[in-house]
Amino acid sequence: MNDTNAAADSPEFPVQQQLDAYNARDIDAFMKWWADDCEYYEFPSRLLARGTAQVRERHVARFREPDLFGELVHRASIGNTVIDQERVTRTFAEGVGEVDVFAIYEVVDGKIAKAWFRMGAPRLAGRGSEPMR
Structure with missing residues (x-):
């Protein structure tokens, strides 16, 4: 699921924009969506x-x-809280792999004010669901 159609005034909008910037590896576009504090x-x-x-x-x-x-993978929101379930591909010291992530965002005035990240065990590519050691 990719919620690129979120209304500009919804809490989902800045969360999607920062995810798009993350995937583009554009630090300036990414930071635009985070509150100063x-x-x-x-x-x-x-x-x-x-x-x-x-x-x-x-x-x-x-x-x-x-x-x-x-x-x-999935996005849900209540009020100004947005919860994303993501599968993130990374280049770990041991090689390319992926990690499951729950990201919880609190959006205030169109910016991410607080974020919490819960990460699963990284898995190296080609090792199925076996966690990295």
């Missing part, structure tokens, strides 16, 4: 980045990965 968490409560400078820093190196791609 945003918070970025490893689910449930481990703060990984606060503010756009720290979020940008976390993604600059990732955007250099040649195989980076976030596939939207």
Whole structure:
């Protein structure tokens, strides 16, 4: 599923725009959708980045990965909260693989104010569902 038809005033819109920018590996377009004082968490409560400078820093190196791609599997929203289930292809130290991710976004005034990420075990390409070690 790719919710590219979200209304511009819906909470889904900035979430989709940042996912599109993520997949294009366009850091400036990606950052456009994050609030200046945003918070970025490893689910449930481990703060990984606060503010756009720290979020940008976390993604600059990732955007250099040649195989980076976030596939939207499912999206649900209630109020200003958007939850994405994604399958993300990454270039890990051990090789190319994928990881299942739940991304929870709180959108305020058209920008992502807070985000929480719950990641599954990475799987290397060609190893089926066997987790990486």
